[in-house]
Amino acid sequence: MTITTIQNASQDLGPLPIAQDRPKILLVDDRWENLLATEKVLKPLHAQIFKAASGNEALSLVLRHDFAIVLLDVQMPEMDGFETAVLMQEHESMAGVPIIFVTAISKEDRYASKAAEIGAVDYIFKPINPDILKSKVKVYLDLYVQREQIMHLNAILSQSNEELERFAYICSHDMQEPVRMMNAFASLLADSSEQALDEGGRRYLNFILDNARRMQKMIGDILTFSRVGREDILLETVDCQAVLHETLSEFEDVIQQSQALVTYGELPSLETSSTLIRVLFQNLIGNALKFQNGNRPPEIAVTATRQDQVWRFTVADNGIGIDEAFRSRIFTIFQRLHRKEDYPGTGIGLSTCRKFIQLCGGDIDFVSAPGQGCTFYFTLPCKEARTHEAV
Known part of the structure; x- marks a missing residue:
């Protein structure tokens, strides 16, 4: 008989990641003056801004950083913006990262359609209205920050639940023996001395037995509950x-x-x-x-x-x-x-x-x-x- 296991995802959680203070923006354009101008527009957003003058340089940065949004020029030598975007999306860290294409000359509908097929969230033309650009980027930065906060809180909650279940497991496990002994000695007392007790004494003894048995049942149920998810499932x-x-x-x-x-x-x-x-x-x-x-x-x-x-x-x-x-x-x-x-x-x-x-x-x-x-x-x-x- 073949037996497989489902590993507990909450095991070995390790230290929780510290949320980044500022999200990261990647600007890609083969003209340095365009990069500096865009950086100046976006600087009030209090994000970390990284600049790349080519597709290859942008891909190198993607390997080393997690970006909240990418602004990508379409017309670049050697590797254009479309090719760069496709290669970027092959990297795990770029899954779901919004890409905004920026262009000065590729204004035909077919280019916008191609950008949409690649998965771009927007396709805008130069010269860019600074207020509109800043507003668009701010929306995606806010979404990124909110998503990171939720993921961080979920990790904290997961760790707290794991610690709580571990505590419940340890406590209930350690309580088993004294409750078992209490139940056993109360049963011995009932067998050997019940006739010597008056009606009140017998009633009190029954209270002890009933509550000891109920406590044993509860401890067993808590142990079962705390084990679910802590141990591998066969x-x-x-x-x-x-x-x-x-x-x-x-x-x-x-x-x-x-x-x-x-x-x-x-x-x-x-x-x-x-x-x-x-x-x-x-x-x-x-x-x-x-x-x-x-x-x-x-x-x-x-x-x-x-x-x-x-x-x-x-x-x-x-x-x-x-x-x-x-x-x-x-x-x-x-x-x-x-x-x-x-x-x-x-x-x-x-x-x-x-x-x-x-x-x-x-x-x-x-x-x-x-x-x-x-x-x-x-x-x-x-x-x-x-x-x-x-x-």
Whole structure:
């Protein structure tokens, strides 16, 4: 069986880049007096201005600097502006950098069309109105600065999230043992000394046991959530129907006690994460069994259909449903719609599902209404391994 991995993109982020104080402008013209005149016009924009008197010189500067905008003369010896622009765009740092062609003689429509085909954002003629030129360039400089700021803030946010998840992982990992010991000793006390306690003592002991178990469940869920994205995701051949059977066997007692009816169609085998499929089925089927609508036995239907390049799985139930007003809270960690006394849980399961499935190239959402059940659906890329007959 072939297993591949998805590397965590947030690992080894390293120090964040320091944003440039001033954006860079590249002026390209074979006449030095034109370069000096344009530089004088653009100097009030407080940008770093680089000048090149030929296409080759401009290409050399592109290799060493990241530019916010390029003003490029069309008519130049050896290599004209069009050729220079095409070669510039082959360099990774020039992807998306706006190029403005400037010309004194190439005023025919075919030249403007050629500039547009190359990807130029403007094609202007000399003599240039200084105010118009400065205004045009300022717009692109402002866009560049805003984009750089957003990228810088995203990098900071990514690093902050990584540090927060690392902290959650360390804390929850270190909390496992003392909570396990608390649960174990409370259980021993209940077995050996419960009869010696009065009614109040037994009630307090049950409080300790219930909260210790709930804390263990929460710590386990936090560990699962913090691991998603921190560790490599193993991609392997996953028989989704077999995983569903295993999940249903885990809920066998609950299904029998609630007299639940669970139906399912043929599910595919995919190249994906077996842990992901198991987490999805455990959470969605577990919720469907938990959020029952009165005394009506739960009805759960699991299906999978292929739609273009994805498989779309659905888990539908006849439970209490979800109000549309709470949509934004459903996949947010620690957000609960009900009191823990009414419906136990940690508020982490669905947020883990979304985080995990998005790393695997899919997504998850739902349709529902109060009292009318809920249908969760998730998608996964169509990396089929094999198909089989329904059991």
